[in-house]
Amino acid sequence: MNQKQKQNIQLPEGSLGKQTSTLNLGPTHPATHGVFQNILEMDGERIIDAVPTVGFIHRAFEKIAEHRAYYQITPLTDRLNYCSSPINNMGWHMTVEKLIGANLPKRVDYMRVIIMELARIADHLVCNSVIGVDTGAFSGFIYVFEFRELIYEIFEEVCGSRLTTNIGRIGGFERNFTDIVFQKLDHFLKTFPKAMEEFETLFNRNRIFMERTIGVGGIEAERALNYGFTGPNLRATGIDYDIRTAHPYSSYQDFDFSVPVGTTGDVYDRFLVRNAEIWESVSLIKQALQKMKDLDPSVFHADIPDFYLPEKEDVYTKMEALIYHFKIVMGETDIPVGEVYHSVEGGNGELGFYLISDGGRSPYRLHFRRPCFIYYQAYPEIIKGSMLSDAVITMSSLNLIAGELDA
Amino acid sequence: MLSNEYIQKKLIDKFGEAVFQFSEPYGMLTFEADKENNLKVLTFLKEDPELMFTYLNDETVVHYPDAKGKELAVVYLLQNIYAGIRVRFKVYTDIQKPDVFTATSLFETANWLEREAYDFFGVNFVGHPNLIRIMNVEEMDYHPLRKEFPLEDQTRIDKDDDMFGR
Amino acid sequence: MRPVTHNTKVKMVEAPVGFTGEGFFTTKLSEAIGLARSNSIWPLPFATSCCGIEFMATMAAHYDLARFGSERLSFSPRQCDLIMVMGTISKKMAPVLRQVYLQMAEPRWVMAVGACASSGGIFDTYSVLQGIDQVIPVDVYVPGCPPRPEAIIDGFMRIQDLVRAESIRRRESDQYKELLNSYGIQ
Numbered sequence: 001m002n003q004k005q006k007q008n009i010q011l012p013e014g015s016l017g018k019q020t021s022t023l024n025l026g027p028t029h030p031a032t033h034g035v036f037q038n039i040l041e042m043d044g045e046r047i048i049d050a051v052p053t054v055g056f057i058h059r060a061f062e063k064i065a066e067h068r069a070y071y072q073i074t075p076l077t078d079r080l081n082y083c084s085s086p087i088n089n090m091g092w093h094m095t096v097e098k099l100i101g102a103n104l105p106k107r108v109d110y111m112r113v114i115i116m117e118l119a120r121i122a123d124h125l126v127c128n129s130v131i132g133v134d135t136g137a138f139s140g141f142i143y144v145f146e147f148r149e150l151i152y153e154i155f156e157e158v159c160g161s162r163l164t165t166n167i168g169r170i171g172g173f174e175r176n177f178t179d180i181v182f183q184k185l186d187h188f189l190k191t192f193p194k195a196m197e198e199f200e201t202l203f204n205r206n207r208i209f210m211e212r213t214i215g216v217g218g219i220e221a222e223r224a225l226n227y228g229f230t231g232p233n234l235r236a237t238g239i240d241y242d243i244r245t246a247h248p249y250s251s252y253q254d255f256d257f258s259v260p261v262g263t264t265g266d267v268y269d270r271f272l273v274r275n276a277e278i279w280e281s282v283s284l285i286k287q288a289l290q291k292m293k294d295l296d297p298s299v300f301h302a303d304i305p306d307f308y309l310p311e312k313e314d315v316y317t318k319m320e321a322l323i324y325h326f327k328i329v330m331g332e333t334d335i336p337v338g339e340v341y342h343s344v345e346g347g348n349g350e351l352g353f354y355l356i357s358d359g360g361r362s363p364y365r366l367h368f369r370r371p372c373f374i375y376y377q378a379y380p381e382i383i384k385g386s387m388l389s390d391a392v393i394t395m396s397s398l399n400l401i402a403g404e405l406d407a
Numbered sequence: 408m409l410s411n412e413y414i415q416k417k418l419i420d421k422f423g424e425a426v427f428q429f430s431e432p433y434g435m436l437t438f439e440a441d442k443e444n445n446l447k448v449l450t451f452l453k454e455d456p457e458l459m460f461t462y463l464n465d466e467t468v469v470h471y472p473d474a475k476g477k478e479l480a481v482v483y484l485l486q487n488i489y490a491g492i493r494v495r496f497k498v499y500t501d502i503q504k505p506d507v508f509t510a511t512s513l514f515e516t517a518n519w520l521e522r523e524a525y526d527f528f529g530v531n532f533v534g535h536p537n538l539i540r541i542m543n544v545e546e547m548d549y550h551p552l553r554k555e556f557p558l559e560d561q562t563r564i565d566k567d568d569d570m571f572g573r
Numbered sequence: 574m575r576p577v578t579h580n581t582k583v584k585m586v587e588a589p590v591g592f593t594g595e596g597f598f599t600t601k602l603s604e605a606i607g608l609a610r611s612n613s614i615w616p617l618p619f620a621t622s623c624c625g626i627e628f629m630a631t632m633a634a635h636y637d638l639a640r641f642g643s644e645r646l647s648f649s650p651r652q653c654d655l656i657m658v659m660g661t662i663s664k665k666m667a668p669v670l671r672q673v674y675l676q677m678a679e680p681r682w683v684m685a686v687g688a689c690a691s692s693g694g695i696f697d698t699y700s701v702l703q704g705i706d707q708v709i710p711v712d713v714y715v716p717g718c719p720p721r722p723e724a725i726i727d728g729f730m731r732i733q734d735l736v737r738a739e740s741i742r743r744r745e746s747d748q749y750k751e752l753l754n755s756y757g758i759q
Contacts, residue, residue, distance in 0.1 A: 026669070027666065027669050028619060028648075028669060028673060029648070030646075030648035033625075034621070034622075034625075035621050035666060054541060054542070055540075055541055055542035055543065055544075055663075055665055056621070056663060056665050056666045056669070057621050057622055057660070057661055057663055057666065058542040058543060058663050058665065058700045059661055059663065059696045059698060059700065059701055060551070060552075060558070060696070060698040060699065060700050060701070062527075062552060063551065063552055063558050063698060063699075064558060064696070064698060066558075067558050075695065076695075079622070079623055082622065082623040082626060083626060098433060099433075126626070126629075141633070142633060142634050145629070145630060145633035145634065145635065146633070146634060146635060148630065148633075149630070149633075149635045152630075162627070162630075162719075162721070163623060163626055163627055163719050164623055164718065164719060223515075225461065225462060225488075226514060226515045226516070227515045227516055228462070228463060228464070228514070228515070228516030239488075241488050246488070246491045247491060338432050338433065339432050339433075339437075340432065340433045341433075341435060341484065341493070341495070350464070352464065352465060352484075354465065354467065354482075354484070356469060364469075365469045365470075367465070367467045369464060369465040369484075373519065373523075374516055374519070374520070376519075377515065377516070377518055377519045378515070402621060402622055403622045403623065406542060542700075543665070543700060544664055544665050551699055551700075556699075557699075558697070558698055558699065559697050559698065559699065560697075560698065560699045560700075560701075560703070563703050565692070565703060565704070566693075566697060566703065
């Protein structure tokens with residue numbers, strides 16, 4: 001009997017003398033939201049070491065971008081952080097506008113702020129409710145997804161799609177905000193705060209949630225900076241670095257908002273920082289709507305005929321509009337040669353676009369500075385010495401989005 | 408007060424002729440150095456008490472197939488998050504011997520960024536703790552983001568190139 | 574005592590064709606089993622990217638997938654009936670998908686949700702598998718990028734039709750064995 005067993009099982013070298021066990025937290029796992037593999041060395045329930053593997057959803061965005069025109073890259077950027085895809089779209093449009101040197105009217109900036117903050121609310125709602133699901137509290141998820149549906153309806157009114165929005169164009173938006181959009185925004189702003197308060201009362205002072213998340217998955221500010229953290233994960237460690245205040249874009253300097261900051265960088269702090277950011281976003285949307293009241297309501301794009309498609313009625317009747325349309329679609333416009341880097345505050349931190357243009361129809365090189373990829377490197381260090389269930393909660397609190405990791 | 412001219416002056420004072428090609432595309436100071444000096448420049452930028460570029464934002468590679476002898480450019484994007492200033496630092500290397508010193512001893516961020524650069528372009532980072540492929544399958548034997556390789560998988564049978572306009 | 578009110582608005586599934594009598598009902602075995610199976614499918618959500626988020630919206634309260642009997646999402650392939658592949662499958666992930674499929678017990682169904690799972694989607698690149706039917710046999714394809722929750726529910730209802738109408742001898746038939754052999758699965 002023992003002889004037969006020894007023949008069938010092939011153990012790796014040195015494994016009989018090993019005191020630890022190896023667990024494969026594999027690419028398909030209910031708790032890893034996205035495809036990440038971690039090979040854990042465990043001593044009972046404690047984790048000694050972790051080796052992450054990424055690349056299970058590598059879609060070669062940077063290579064595709066070298067073969068597409070500038071306006072065709074927007075649907076690609078959608079699929080980076082797909083929980084808050086309008087922010088990625090706007091970031092890409094702002095990069096191209098920086099390259100061509102376009103100035104946008106204020107109303108377009110405020111419209112962009114509204115859309116970006118709605119997307120940020122949607123992203124943080126997913127992350128926080130999923131932290132709840134991982135600790136066993138399913139109801140928060142159900143409450144909060146009703147409001148994601150309201151946000152999806154607003155996106156649908158503006159651009160036609162719910163999740164991967166491809167919203168906006170280089171120079172503004174494809175259509176003006178209709179009355180229905182404003183009505184839906186008002187409805188959202190009226191009903192959401194009450195639901196958010198209910199969500200907070202479910203979790204913030206909940207004894208079980210606090211015991212599971214305080215002190216778990218923490219990282220110090222110095223190590224976080226060395227690892228290149230940005231976004232809510234960095235702000236939870238105590239450093240108030242927010243791209244919206246450090247390198248303002250899209251008229252964020254006109255707005256009055258504060259940047260919430262935590263202390264220890266553990267899961268509870270990240271949860272609270274994201275909740276506070278949701279409240280800040282609601283306030284930003286209200287301020288933007290207020291500011292838009294004094295501006296000319298028919299303006300929704302900049303006057304850059306070289307890059308912004310003209311109206312279809314003009315294309316069929318006027319000569320110049322026809323020529324501009326042809327030039328833009330066929331890629332004959334003169335794009336400046338140069339290299340530009342622009343970043344926006346995405347749901348996870350600094351999403352940067354490094355664009356090198358050689359004057360042709362497609363970029364020569366486009367590199368995405370993806371926040372998830374950069375801070376996931378710190379994961380083995382964060383979970384060393386913690387228990388397996390804590391490792392799972394840490395992963396979901398870092399808000400790892402597989403598409404953005406390109407993994 | 409930290410400004411692009413001041414950073415340029417400090418760099419030239421310290422390194423003289425080893426840093427060159429200063430330019431400011433779209434407001435970001437960009438300069439180059441030889442690949443032997445890349446760690447020295449990065450250490451100076453990180454540890455100088457006035458400059459304090461302690462944050463490595465991004466590290467990537469660009470392939471210029473026409474520039475013989477300098478085909479692969481390793482681009483570092485450094486940031487001083489206290490003053491909000493960014494600096495771009497480029498290092499060129501030959502494609503036949505793409506050896507560049509690794510920045511992982513200075514910045515932990517560079518670990519996976521360099522693995523990605525190795526996977527896509529084949530730049531060999533000397534001294535890297537774990538330089539293996541990160542995004543693609545391990546059995547892949549070429550570096551896909553170089554300009555000579557096509558985007559599409561050439562072995563696929565269901566997509567007809569004529570119909571797709573290729 | 575609280576008066577009992579009979580809920581006259583409950584929608585029930587239609588009974589299969591059969592012969593009714595005083596206290597008994599006869600029908601074909603496959604129809605009875607099909608009725609039971611199709612209204613209690615336990616899916617395995619193999620969510621990799623954006624379509625996974627639309628699936629989360631489908632499971633949430635607005636477009637409830639639990640109405641169709643799939644309240645319990647099983648994450649173990651040994652206990653599930655239907656694997657819903659949602660999102661892009663890259664060449665690195667394809668062996669994992671195949672291993673999960675091989676671990677499923679008969680009868681098993683596969684639903685490819687989204688353009689990437691059906692045919693590679695917008696990612697016609699060197700690293701993306703151009704459709705999961707390169708590695709496993711698929712029953713229903715749901716197009717869209719990402720498909721609306723209504724489309725996912727529609728695909729689910731097509732799977733229910735397939736399950737209801739399936740003959741109980743299908744999984745041992747030569748045709749099915751030939752299908753699996755063409756994928757290299759024994």
